[in-house]
Every structure is written in structure tokens, then in C-alpha cells.
Amino acid sequence: MNRRHFIRSAAALPFISAIAAEKPKRLILRSSWQTVNIGDIGHTPGVLALLEKHLPEVEVRLWPSKLDNGVAEMLAARFPKVQVIQGEAVKKAFEECDFLLHGSGPSLVAQADVVKWSQATGKPYGVYGITFSGQQSSKSKTQPQVKTVDVLSGAKFVYFRDSVSLELARKMGCTCPRMEYGPDGAFAVDLKDDAKAEAFLKEHGLEQGKFLCCIPRLRNTPYWTLPEKKATIDEKKDARNKAMMDHDGKPLLDAIVSVIKNTDLKILLCPEDKTQMKVGKEMLYDKLPEEVKARVVWRESYWLTDEAISTYRRSAGLFGHEMHSPIMCIGNGIPAIVCRWAEQTSKGYMWRDIGLGEWLFDLDKEDEVAKVAAAVLAMAKDPEGSKAKAAKARELVMAKFAASMGVVKGCLSVG
Template sequence: MNKKTIILRSSWQIVNIGDIAHAPGVLALLETSLPEADVILWPSVDFSDEVLAMIRQRFPSLQVVKGSIGSDGIASNAELQAALDASQFLLHGPGPLLVAHEDVSAYINHWKKPFGVFGITYGGYNESDWPEVQRILSQASFLYFRDSISLARAISDGISCPLMQFGPDAAFAFDQRDDARALTFLANHELEEGKFLCCIARNRYTPFWKMKDVPFSEEKHAVNEAMKEQDHAALRQAIIEVVRQTSYKVLICPEDQSQMELGKELLLDQLPEDVRPHVVWRETFWLPDEALSVYVRSAGLFGTEMHSPIMCIGSGIPAIVCRWKEQTTKGYMWQDIGLGEWLFDMDKEEERRAVVPAVLGLVHNQEEARNKARAAKERVGELLQAMTVTLHEELNKRSGNEETKRMSDGGSTCYTH
């Protein structure tokens, strides 16, 4: 049987470690479950040499192609054209929606080959785009949604894909480490392994205008400003209580490039004088390999981000998720993997009040918290494995169809586009 080639359309942006972690998470899954397959990464335009270098530390032979497909079905460069021609399948990686719906549409229209989706949220498009996106989704070989609410909505909307199931975000499988850099950071800031918690603050709307060449949004900025105290008061109080009631320290760290400033403004700078010496503020952004190497040496993580908790649970580290209505439904995956007690809706006063006791619980009940995190990790691992089995079956089905076509054509196969 000929070696199979998969195009992995992923790596949407590099301004946060979650988007960076998606692709190597998928690669780690496929390395174990489909070692016979060649995987070519097709990232978005801002994919950087720094991120590529990080991924190639783990996957040194990874082929990467950039570019787009024109309306005539011709790729914008020879490398992408050759990769698309050689592929048997396009796999769309995790994301807040079907991020690359135009590329997927071009692939199935011009190459006439199948595609599937690993771990997206259902939502996010403008109303005018929905009919086309729903049409594309209904042509998938399989659709895995990273939260059960997305799955239910897709079913309710009449998406007719033959296999639609809950499937965790592949960032759970991210396993890259930069231990040397992490150990240096921890030593420089006197953070002892197992004796500190990590905390992440975020805005309701990500201020992309601070990180990318996009227009400033007065409306989103106004929401961020209006809600920032409500959204961070509980996190700040949790830091205070951890420091005053225990011997643990707290590391304020970022998930995206705007959050160093935010963490300083809303957390560090408003801490009492007796607390501040026991709190470390990370001033610079980091890549997910260094971040994970720090997280696995912590006692746990809490905050208003999603993918750092995902990376923690993927390594058996306790993680608390706080969310609000402006975010997608991805946070509800915590309920889907048995961590509903660690999910808090910051739009509800009673749940905001429950954040501090939950954070203290990570410290006071370390063994119980670790066991809960490990149980979630095991469940996620089983679900991720089932996703790769589905992909394997689709590839085998495609190979069988190609073999039949070769026999009927007298031994040759040709794709047109």
C-alpha cells in the first residue's frame, strides 16, 4: 500500500500559545497512531520561523507549506501545489470555528478529495457566511467538536456529516518541553517545584489591535474596560489568600502577547504590600514548550484562559477555568471531561464567589486535585485515540477506493483540478 499523505491545515496565529500548540498536538497524536502517514503542515500566513524551529525540535522532518488556492484551483506556489496533489486527505485542526473554510472548500471542489475536522467549536461566523460554512461541514467525512454544546448545535442546525461526535482539542496532546529555559526561569525567580500556582488574566475580547495589524475596536475595548474589575477581582483575591494562608507562591503568566501588561495592571499592581513579594510576574511572552515545562512543575493553574488549562490537564496538572459570555462555548469541554467543578461562569456572582475556595482547594487537597486531573487526562486520551482511529479508517477507505480505481483504469490514478 502506498504511504498516505495528510495535509494538516492548522496554526492559525502565533500571538498566543494555544494556537501554537494545536498543530504539534495533532502531530503528536498522528505520530503514535498513524506512523505510516506523511503529514504536511499548512499554516496561516503569520506562521514564524521561531515557531517552526520550536516544532521541528520535536518533529525534525516536518514539511511545511504556505500559500493559498486561487479561484481557478491553482495554488499560489509550487510547494503547496505539490503537497495538495500528493495528499489523500485534508485534516482541519482545532479552532474556534472552521477557520480555513475557504481553503477546505477549494480543496474539496478542485481536488475532489475528502476532509475531516479535529476539535473545533461550532460558531463564530457572520450570518451571511453560515450557509456556505454549513454546506462545507456537511461534506466532511467526520466532524469532532471540542465541546458538547457545539455538537448539539450542529445537529440542531441540520449538519449532515456521517460522523459527528465530541472530540477534545488536540492541544491536550501537546508534549513539547523546554526544560532548560523553564528551570532557569524558576531558579531566577525562586519558584520551587510543586510550591507555586500559575495564574492567567485575559480580557473579554482579545485586543488583537495591540498584537497584529488590525483596526482598533472601540466597542470591544469599552467592554474590556467596563468588565475588567469584575472579571479579575476573584483572581486577585485568590492570589492574596494563597499567599496569606499557605506557603505557596503565585506566578502571573501570559497565554497571549497582550497579557503581560494586563496581569501587571489588574493583578500584580493591586496586591497588598505583604503579598507582592511572594508573587512573580512574568514580563515576557513565551512559547508553549517553555510554558508547559513550567506548568508541570506547578501545583496547578487558574485563570480566565483556556489553552494553558488544556495543556495542564494533558499532563495531569490541575487547572481551573473561568469564562464569560463573550467567549465561545469551548469552556464547557471542562464539563465534558469531568471537570465541571473547576469551571466558573464569571457572569454569575455566586460562581465568582466560588473561585477563591476552589483555588485554595488545589493547595489544601493536592492529592485529590492531582487524581482528578489525571482522571480527566485519561478520559481525554481515550477520546483523542478514538479520533485518530476514525482518521485511520477514512484513509484506509480512501486507499481501497484508489486501488479499485487503479484496477478499473488499467493501473493508473489521476486527479484533476
């Protein structure tokens, strides 16, 4: 290279570097598993909100499984810059994006797609807030079976949403260089539909801070009752549901009666998934004494995550058998008590991980069943103390999010 050519080339370097610097880092979020459950819906806007806050310079593309039932519109309104990709757009994203982030969920839900990304691109990936229940393999017809532990081992990081999952992964030989406890992304959801929430509360005589939310569920979600699932009944699971319905409903019934008799609060029976309106009526509402039922509202229709959160924010707290409504409550500073059982895997133990062990009850243990009603009443009678406890847990969760998003940022080499 002669001197004149070198000078011209050197002069161009800052310009070339500036162009390279202007090219945004691009990330695929693989998420959005289903829309018949406001918790499964909540995973996606939670992680999107975190990416927006902590990595504003990164271009995010959402690769969903399901975005029907009004969820696509809800997400588009909150995250107008996020491109949703399907079909050919996924192939293009594989070429253009730098990193794949598998979102929160009950497992490595999209394991086959993570494997496909890794094999097709050789680019890095990470896993953000999942439960791990043991060995599983990918089910793709176009790929040889791959063990979940091996896929997790190949990640830049894996955040498990409960410490039990983390320890199990270690025990089973997962060798990912960074494995830590990391909260479910749904803690970060900031969606809202105040108009719908306020209209419903007004219609049913529910005042802000003057009611508790209660969500019952069956041991196994009866998805076979939903037409869109096109599923046949699972006789074994259905039998288990029927056998445990009264047992699991009793602590909630006792809590409702105790709150009504000892406070001026009302109760809102509401769903987390599309099967639970019927469950709420049959397990709880129909079994309440008439004098108690007069201050209990049964929500007859399903709702989306935005309206649910706006309702929770106006409540004095929540209790029940579900996980993600409590998660979204704590994420918004609202007290929440969780009842769990073996069929729900280990996710409930995240309550211990964030300092809320006193608000976690295992309904497979009779001594804990008997303590639920007293805990709900105590929460109801000490609103300030309960909110302080929720706020402390939220602070811990948000600190974990900040740290884990820093790791994501480091994998993208931005900032």
C-alpha cells in the same frame, strides 16, 4: 490474453502489489492560525503528536497560516519528518495527498481552504476539534459563499471540542455522517523547554510544586495593541474591557490573597498571549497588598508553548481566565481551574465534558464568581487529590483521541 502472457502477468502481481503497499498514505494538516498566543500555537504540535503516535505510517504535511516568532524552528525540532508546505508546495500536495485534516481551532478557521481542497481534488476531508458558534460563510474572494454547515456536512467526520457546539451543529441541520465530541488537539502537546523553564524559576525563587500559575485576560483580546496585527482599536470592545476589568479581576485577586495567606505556595502571573503581560500587571499585580505581592512573581515577557508547558509541569496547578493553558495542563496531568464568560464562546464547557465541571466558573453569574477563590484554595491544599482529578480527566481525553485517530486511520484505509 494467451496462457504465457497470463502467467507472466500473474507473476508480476505480487511485485506490483508490494510497490502499491509501500506507497505511504499522505495527509495534509491545515492548522497553525497565529503565533501571538501559545494556545493557538499548541493546536498544531498537539495534533501532530497524535498523528505521529497513532498513524506513524502516514506522511504528514503541515499547511500553516503562521509559523513566525520562532514557532517554525520549535516545530521542526520536535517533528523533523513533517514537511511544511506553502505556495507551489500546496498545489503539489493537493495532487499527492489523500486526505485533508482541518486542525483544532475556535471555528472552521480555514473554511475557504477546505472548500478549495474539496472542489479541486474531490478527495475527502475531516475536521478535528473545533468550536461552532452558529452560521457563518466562507470569505474567499475567489469562491462563491458557502455555508459552514454545508462544509461540515460534506466532511467524513467532525469532532467538536465542546458538546454545546455539537448540539448547535445538529440543531442547525449539519448532516455529517460522524459528528462527535472530540477534545481540542492542544491536550496532546508534549513540547518542552526544561532549560528555559528551570532558569526562569531559579531566577525568581520558584520551586517545583511550590507555586500556582495564574493567567488573567480581558473580555476581548486587545490585538490592536500589538504592532504585528496592524489593527485599529475597536472602541466598543475596548470600552467593554475597561468596564469589566475590575469585576473579572476580583475573583483572581481573592484567590491569590487566599492562597498566599493559607499556604506556603507562591503565585506566578504569566501570559497566554502577547497582550497579557500588561493585563497581569494592571489587573492583578499592581492591586495586590505589599505583603502578598512579596510572594507573587509577574512574568514580564512572552514565551513560547514549549517553555510554558515545562513551567506548568513544575507547578502545583493553574487558574485564570484562559482556556488553552488549562488544556495543556490537564494534558500533562496538572490541575487547572477555568473561568469563562460569554465573549469566549462555548469552548469553556469542554471542562464539563471531561468531568471537570467543579473547576469551571462562569463569571457572568455572580454566585459562581464568589466560589472561585475557595476552589483555588481547595486545589492548592489538596495536591494529591487535585492531581488525581486531573489524571482522570486526562485519561478520558486520551481515550477520545485514540478513538478519533482510529477514525482518521479508517478514512485513509491504512493498517
